[in-house]
Amino acid sequence: MDDLDHVNETGARFHQELVNGDHLAPSKIAELFLPLLARALHRKFHNISDSHLVDIAVADALLSYLTEPQKFDPGRGKLFTYLWIASQGDLLNRLQQERKHTSRKLDEKVVELPSYATVNRIQAEEDPEAILLLSEETLRVKEEVNAIITDEGDRAIVALMLDGIRETATYAEILGLKDRPFEEQTLLVKRTKDRIKVALRRGLERREPRP
Amino acid sequence: MTNLSFPLAVSELVKRLRENPDYMAYVLARYQEQEGVNDENLAEALGTLPHLAIRLALCRKPDTGSTDFATRVRELADYTLMDESVLANIIRQVSSLKALSTASERQLLSAARDRGDPGPERESSPETNKPEGKS
Numbered sequence: 001m002d003d004l005d006h007v008n009e010t011g012a013r014f015h016q017e018l019v020n021g022d023h024l025a026p027s028k029i030a031e032l033f034l035p036l037l038a039r040a041l042h043r044k045f046h047n048i049s050d051s052h053l054v055d056i057a058v059a060d061a062l063l064s065y066l067t068e069p070q071k072f073d074p075g076r077g078k079l080f081t082y083l084w085i086a087s088q089g090d091l092l093n094r095l096q097q098e099r100k101h102t103s104r105k106l107d108e109k110v111v112e113l114p115s116y117a118t119v120n121r122i123q124a125e126e127d128p129e130a131i132l133l134l135s136e137e138t139l140r141v142k143e144e145v146n147a148i149i150t151d152e153g154d155r156a157i158v159a160l161m162l163d164g165i166r167e168t169a170t171y172a173e174i175l176g177l178k179d180r181p182f183e184e185q186t187l188l189v190k191r192t193k194d195r196i197k198v199a200l201r202r203g204l205e206r207r208e209p210r211p
Numbered sequence: 212m213t214n215l216s217f218p219l220a221v222s223e224l225v226k227r228l229r230e231n232p233d234y235m236a237y238v239l240a241r242y243q244e245q246e247g248v249n250d251e252n253l254a255e256a257l258g259t260l261p262h263l264a265i266r267l268a269l270c271r272k273p274d275t276g277s278t279d280f281a282t283r284v285r286e287l288a289d290y291t292l293m294d295e296s297v298l299a300n301i302i303r304q305v306s307s308l309k310a311l312s313t314a315s316e317r318q319l320l321s322a323a324r325d326r327g328d329p330g331p332e333r334e335s336s337p338e339t340n341k342p343e344g345k346s
Contacts, residue, residue: 022271023271023273024287026234026271034220034221035218038219038220058223059221059223059224059227144260161289162290201259204255204260
C-alpha cells in the first residue's frame with residue numbers, strides 16, 4: 001500500500017468516525033488533510049498575489065465539511081478529492097471576487113476548476129510529494145515527547161494515546177497485562193497513562209522557555 | 212491561537228471554530244478570556260505541548276450534562292496528553308459561566324417585558340433552502 005492509499009483509507013475511517021459523532025475525529029481529519037491540501041494548493045496557485053487566500057480557502061472547505069459531513073458520499077469518491085475540489089472552488093471564487101473588487105487585471109494564472117469526472121486523477125497528480133511530508137508535525141511532537149519520556153515502553157504508550165487509541169486491551173498487551181482480569185487491566189493502564197502525563201507535564205515545566 | 216510552525220490553514224480553521232460552541236476551540240477561547248491567558252501561554256496553562264493544544268482546539272466539546280462526560284474528557288485528555296481533571300474543570304468553568312450569562316440575559320429580557328419595553332423587532336425566518344454555492 002502506498003502513501004496515497006494509506007491517506008485515503010485513513011480518511012475514509014476518520015469520516016465514518018466523524019459521522020458517528022466521535023469527539024476526536026475533527027482533529028484527526030484536520031491533521032491528516034489540512035497540511036496536504038494547503039501545500040498542494042499553494043503549489044498550484046503559487047503565483048497569486050495574496051497567498052493567504054489559499055489557507056483561508058482550505059480552512060473554509062474543511063469547516064464546511066466538518067459542519068455537514070453527510071454531504072460527502074464515500075461511494076462517489078475519496079475524501080481528499082472532495083476537500084480538494086471544495087478548497088479549489090472556494091479559492092477560485094475568492095480570486096474572482098477580489099478581481100471584481102479591485103477591478104484591475106491580476107497577472108496570476110487561474111486554473112480552471114476540474115470536472116467531477118477528473119477528480120480521481122487529481123490526487124495522484126498533485127500530491128505524492130506532499131504526502132511524504134505528512135507526518136512532519138507528528139514527528140515534531142514525537143521528538144519533544146521523547147526528550148522527556150525516555151523509557152521505550154512509555155513511549156509506545158504515548159504513541160497509542162496520540163493516535164487516539166481507546167481500547168484498554170491494546171495498552172494491556174504492551175504493558176504485559178493481557179492475562180489480568182479486565183478491571184485490573186483498566187486500572188493499571190489508567191495509572192500508567194496518568195504517570196506518563198505527570199512526567200511529561202513536569203518535564204515541560206522544567207524545560208527552559210523558548211527564545 | 213496561532214503557532215508559526217503550523218500550516219496557516221490550521222490557525223484559520225481554529226479561528227473559525229472559536230465561534231462554534233460545539234468545539235473545544237470555543238471553550239479554550241472563552242477560558243483564555245476568563246483567565247487572561249494569551250495564545251503563547253495557552254499550552255503552558257494546559258500543561259501540554261503547543262501542537263497538542265491546537266489538536267485539542269480541533270476536537271468536539273464533550274457535553275457537561277451527558278452521562279459519558281467523564282469518559283469523553285478522559286479520551287480527550289489522553290489524546291492531548293493532558294491531565295483530565297484540569298481539562299474537565301476548564302470545560303465545566305466555561306459551561307457554567309456561559310449558563311450564568313444566558314440566565315442573566317433572560318432575566319434582563321424578562322424584566323424589560325414586565326416593564327412593557329418593546330422587545331427587538333422580529334425578523335421573518337430566513338429562507339432555509341438557499342443555494343449552497345458561493346460566488
